[in-house]
Amino acid sequence: MRASELRMNKRLFLVLMAGLAGAGVLRAQDTLPRFHVRNAGSNRSIVSWTNPYPNIAQISIQRAFDSLGTYKTVLSVADPKSVQNGYTDRNAPNDHMWYRLFYAMEGGTYYFTKPRRPDTSRVQLPQAQRPVVTPNDLLYKYKDSVFVRNRDTFVVINHDTLRVKNNDTLSRPKPGPAPVVKKPEWVPSTFVFANSEGYVQLRLPDAAQKNYSVKFYEDSTFLFEIKSMKDRLLLLDKSNFYHSGWFFFELYNDDKLVERNKFYLKP
Numbered sequence: 005m006r007a008s009e010l011r012m013n014k015r016l017f018l019v020l021m022a023g024l025a026g027a028g029v030l031r032a033q034d035t036l037p038r039f040h041v042r043n044a045g046s047n048r049s050i051v052s053w054t055n056p057y058p059n060i061a062q063i064s065i066q067r068a069f070d071s072l073g074t075y076k077t078v079l080s081v082a083d084p085k086s087v088q089n090g091y092t093d094r095n096a097p098n099d100h101m102w103y104r105l106f107y108a109m110e111g112g113t114y115y116f117t118k119p120r121r122p123d124t125s126r127v128q129l130p131q132a133q134r135p136v137v138t139p140n141d142l143l144y145k146y147k148d149s150v151f152v153r154n155r156d157t158f159v160v161i162n163h164d165t166l167r168v169k170n171n172d173t174l175s176r177p178k179p180g181p182a183p184v185v186k187k188p189e190w191v192p193s194t195f196v197f198a199n200s201e202g203y204v205q206l207r208l209p210d211a212a213q214k215n216y217s218v219k220f221y222e223d224s225t226f227l228f229e230i231k232s233m234k235d236r237l238l239l240l241d242k243s244n245f246y247h248s249g250w251f252f253f254e255l256y257n258d259d260k261l262v263e264r265n266k267f268y269l270k271p
Contacts, residue, residue, distance in 0.1 A: 052090030
């Protein structure tokens with residue numbers, strides 16, 4: 005092979021490697037509405053995302069058994085403005101649940117992401133970090149006990165018992181305070197909501213088997229009612245509501261109340 009051909013092959017190889025590296029960077033920098041769901045094993049799923057919006061007011065993680073099913077909120081993030089965030093779902097019924105994110109902006113605008121579920125063909129487990137021993141730590145091994153001496157603190161780990169002696173005081177470590185989960189201020193309905201095109205969307209997957217009816221209100225004033233709904237999907241033009249703002253609804257199956265909620269129509 006001539007020298008010119010070798011140089012050309014080397015250049016092609018470098019261009020290919022640069023392209024693959026760039027693709028990896030772009031994938032790592034995916035932001036909302038894109039997010040990732042990773043299978044962590046033992047029916048645990050890790051949901052993570054990158055938030056590019058400084059005016060975001062709420063992020064809620066929702067879960068369902070199928071992509072078009074009824075989604076239930078499992079967590080509302082305490083700090084939605086955090087750029088890098090995530091949640092480990094340890095209470096999922098199985099390892100192939102569907103997830104989506106609901107996020108709302110300051111001012112009332114809100115969105116739903118496309119649903120995703122973890123790849124169950126691969127399980128990624130975090131690598132355990134090896135402990136770092138500094139020169140100030142003196143380790144002694146005697147039978148089945150480990151003694152660690154560091155300044156004025158003496159720690160003894162023997163079998164399953166932990167005792168800490170510090171300044172001549174024998175004590176047990178006290179558990180820290182339980183984390184505070186912020187209650188969501190408002191969670192939009194999955195049945196009746198305003199979509200991104202400005203229509204009021206009614207999505208009732210089991211409408212053919214049920215006898216649904218919907219009543220609409222402006223504050224406490226009754227506006228109109230839709231009875232005996234048999235369509236899984238129905239779109240209402242916002243001209244039916246005369247103006248933008250908050251509206252309320254009540255969803256019934258026969259005479260039993262299924263949900264009472266509200267939605268916001270943008271100008």
